[in-house]
Amino acid sequence: MKKLWLPLGFIALIVLLGVGLTLNPRQVPSPLIGKAAPPFELPRLDQPSKTFTQKEMLGDVWVLNVWASWCPPCLAEHPVVTELAKSVPVVGLNYKDAREDALPWLARNGNPYQLSVYDANGRIAIDYGVYGVPETYVIDRKGVIRYKHIGPLTPQDAQKKVVPLVKELRGG
Amino acid sequence: MGRFAIILCVWMGAVSAATDLEKRVSALAEELRCLVCQNQTLAESNAPLAVDLRNQMREQLSKGASEREVREFMVARYGDFVLYKPPFKASTAALWLGPFALLLAGAVLLVRRVRRRREPEPALSAAERERAAKLLE
Numbered sequence: 001m002k003k004l005w006l007p008l009g010f011i012a013l014i015v016l017l018g019v020g021l022t023l024n025p026r027q028v029p030s031p032l033i034g035k036a037a038p039p040f041e042l043p044r045l046d047q048p049s050k051t052f053t054q055k056e057m058l059g060d061v062w063v064l065n066v067w068a069s070w071c072p073p074c075l076a077e078h079p080v081v082t083e084l085a086k087s088v089p090v091v092g093l094n095y096k097d098a099r100e101d102a103l104p105w106l107a108r109n110g111n112p113y114q115l116s117v118y119d120a121n122g123r124i125a126i127d128y129g130v131y132g133v134p135e136t137y138v139i140d141r142k143g144v145i146r147y148k149h150i151g152p153l154t155p156q157d158a159q160k161k162v163v164p165l166v167k168e169l170r171g172g
Numbered sequence: 173m174g175r176f177a178i179i180l181c182v183w184m185g186a187v188s189a190a191t192d193l194e195k196r197v198s199a200l201a202e203e204l205r206c207l208v209c210q211n212q213t214l215a216e217s218n219a220p221l222a223v224d225l226r227n228q229m230r231e232q233l234s235k236g237a238s239e240r241e242v243r244e245f246m247v248a249r250y251g252d253f254v255l256y257k258p259p260f261k262a263s264t265a266a267l268w269l270g271p272f273a274l275l276l277a278g279a280v281l282l283v284r285r286v287r288r289r290r291e292p293e294p295a296l297s298a299a300e301r302e303r304a305a306k307l308l309e
Binding site: 009028029030031032096121122123126127128129131132 | 207208220221224225228247248249250251252253277
């Protein structure tokens with residue numbers, strides 16, 4: 001019995017390290033889940049003279065999607081966002097981009113966004129803890145962040161996580 | 173001449189204030205992790221986000237924020253993950269105590285083994301003694 005201790009401990013260590021290897025170090029848990037979405041008032045991408053604030057979405061379940069025209073994964077997830085936008089309002093946060101690049105990008109690839117705001121220096125993105133574009137947030141009727149996805153949304157992410165969560169939040 | 177000295181003093185004061193601020197920014201950036209290149213500190217990384225965050229830290233420190241406030245600002249947005257020295261709490265207990273637990277387990281094993289070795293060797297019989305004496309001759 002005593003002799004079993006050492007191999008058992010060793011196996012436990014291997015299992016622990018093995019589990020560690022399967023985790024994705026890029027998926028950093030966000031401290032913002034369950035907190036109010038950081039406030040912002042930013043110019044609209046399409047109409048620089050008009051501003052938009054997250055307060056305008058109060059009372060709705062909505063999705064905030066951080067994107068940029070210089071970001072290839074954003075293009076990769078664009079069809080998924082487009083599909084998602086059919087069932088829930090999606091607001092774009094255009095991150096450290098130039099209008100003359102971002103607007104043609106939308107014209108080329110389609111514009112699924114209810115609107116996009118223009119975060120030219122990325123200051124608001126810092127408040128949202130953005131570090132890898134694209135990122136996607138689900139925000140409830142009270143303006144609380146309920147889910148954050150880092151990196152491009154896959155159709156599975158949208159179908160299995162975002163859509164059911166939106167439904168649940170609408171129901172409650 | 174007097175005016176020149178005053179200008180020089182003011183200028184030197186401004187320069188030393190600026191370098192003090194830079195020192196504080198880089199000292200703080202040393203202990204924060206860059207989110208983009210995760211094995212680098214914010215001080216080492218040249219990722220655009222690291223540059224933005226250093227600017228943000230500089231701006232806040234120059235407005236009179238303390239190191240602690242800036243650290244809290246970062247943790248509120250990116251979580252404990254940004255700290256190279258994470259705080260001790262339930263979720264990080266294994267991280268902090270694990271090495272000591274392993275060390276303790278190793279020490280226990282070592283002590284046991286050494287004790288076992290200290291047990292007296294079985295004494296030689298008369299015949300064995302004779303044989304050993306012959307071999308040693």
